Amino acid sequence: MNIEPSSLHLWMPLVFSIAVWWLSTGIILRLVDGAGPGRQTRALVAASLALTLGLAGVVLTRDMTTPLGAYLAFVSALLVWSWQEITFLVGLVTGPNRQPCPEVKGWARAWHAFRTIAHHEAALVLLGAAVILPSWDAANPVAYQTFLVLWAMRLSAKLNLFLGVKNFYESFLPPSLHYLLTYFSRRSFNLFFPVSLSLATLVAVFLWEQAWLGESAYEIAASSLVASLLALAILEHLLLVLPIHPERIWRWAWVRQGS
Numbered sequence: 001m002n003i004e005p006s007s008l009h010l011w012m013p014l015v016f017s018i019a020v021w022w023l024s025t026g027i028i029l030r031l032v033d034g035a036g037p038g039r040q041t042r043a044l045v046a047a048s049l050a051l052t053l054g055l056a057g058v059v060l061t062r063d064m065t066t067p068l069g070a071y072l073a074f075v076s077a078l079l080v081w082s083w084q085e086i087t088f089l090v091g092l093v094t095g096p097n098r099q100p101c102p103e104v105k106g107w108a109r110a111w112h113a114f115r116t117i118a119h120h121e122a123a124l125v126l127l128g129a130a131v132i133l134p135s136w137d138a139a140n141p142v143a144y145q146t147f148l149v150l151w152a153m154r155l156s157a158k159l160n161l162f163l164g165v166k167n168f169y170e171s172f173l174p175p176s177l178h179y180l181l182t183y184f185s186r187r188s189f190n191l192f193f194p195v196s197l198s199l200a201t202l203v204a205v206f207l208w209e210q211a212w213l214g215e216s217a218y219e220i221a222a223s224s225l226v227a228s229l230l231a232l233a234i235l236e237h238l239l240l241v242l243p244i245h246p247e248r249i250w251r252w253a254w255v256r257q258g259s
Contacts, residue, residue: 010211010212010220010224011224012221012224013070013071013221013224013225013227013228014224014228014231016071016225016228017074017225017228017229017232018228018232020075020078021229021232022249022250024078024082025250026250028082028085028086028089029172029250031043031046031086032086032089032090032174033174039090040090040091040092043086043087043089043090043092044086044087044090044092046086047082047083047086047087048083050079050080050082050083050086051079051080051082051083053076053079054075054076054077054078054079054080054081054082054083054131055076055080055130055131056076057072057073057075057076057079057143058073058076058077058080058130058131058134058135058143059134060072060076061073061076061140061142061143062134062135062138062139062140062143063138063139063140064139064140065139065140065216065218066217066218067217067218067221069140069142069218070140070142070218070221070222070225071221071225073135073140073142073143073146074142074143074146074225074226074229076143077131077142077143077144077146077147077150078146078150080127080130080131080147081127081147081150083127084120084123084124084127087123088117088120089173089174089177090174091174091176091177093119093120093123094116094117094119094120094177095114095115095116095117095118095119095120095121096115096118096119097112097115097116097118098116098179099179100179100182101113101182101183109183110162112183113162113183116179116180116183117158117180124151124154127147128147128148128151131143131144131147132144132147132148140218140222141222142222142225142226145222145226146225146226146229149226149229149230149233150229150233152200153200153230153233153234153236153237156196156200156237157236157237157240159192159196160190160192160193160196160237160240161183161184161185161240162183162184162185163185163190163191163192163193164184164185164186164187164189164190165184165185165186165187165190165193165240165241166186166187166188166240166241166242166243167239167240167241167242167243167244168181168184168186169239188241189241193237193240193241196237197234197237197238200230200233200234200237201234203230204227204230204231204234207223207226207227207230208223208224208227210223210227211223211224211227
């Protein structure tokens with residue numbers, strides 16, 4: 001069977017994104033899971049190394065308008081993103097409030113919830129600036145586009161968890177962060193969920209269209225990579241409301257379960 005080169009540039013990013021999503025999530029879970037006095041130190045060293053490589057990659061790939069440049073910029077943004085994932089999950093960068101939610105409602109509850117992740121949100125702003133500023137007007141914008149997709153969809157997930165979804169997947173949170181669960185709401189539906197999912201889907205359709213209409217191998221690969229990542233983020237949103245247990249996908253990463 002003959003496969004057109006353009007088809008490879010269109011679908012290989014999807015395969016690559018799924019593989020990186022699965023592997024990187026598992027590595028982070030493996031790194032931050034378990035206990036021991038050296039856990040935070042090891043996690044911080046790994047996060048710092050990833051951040052350094054990622055920021056260097058963002059700068060080095062900004063003018064690389066080849067499929068390889070698109071892939072490297074994509075990975076660079078993911079490496080930068082991994083810093084906040086790791087430092088959050090080990091409790092190094094969270095927020096000033098580390099207590100369960102008090103018996104309050106409305107804006108008071110929202111304020112308490114924000115204080116649990118305030119430092120984390122500030123770190124995201126700084127990381128976003130570090131990725132977006134060098135690549136905003138660059139010939140290869142994949143790095144900042146990747147980071148923006150991650151940032152926007154993570155914010156959407158947080159809001160949906162706060163407003164109410166069916167599944168929390170609390171096993172992804174180390175025991176030291178289980179107080180965050182008291183700020184989530186368990187319900188089958190919230191009005192923001194279909195709005196956030198619809199907007200993300202519209203952007204994903206636009207990105208896939210850009211990939212399909214791309215005139216060069218770089219344009220096809222670049223748009224496909226970002227579109228694939230957004231599609232995975234949409235899938236993660238659906239997992240918040242569907243009766244599925246994605247923890248099994250990363251069973252090998254759980255230290256405390258003996259995997």
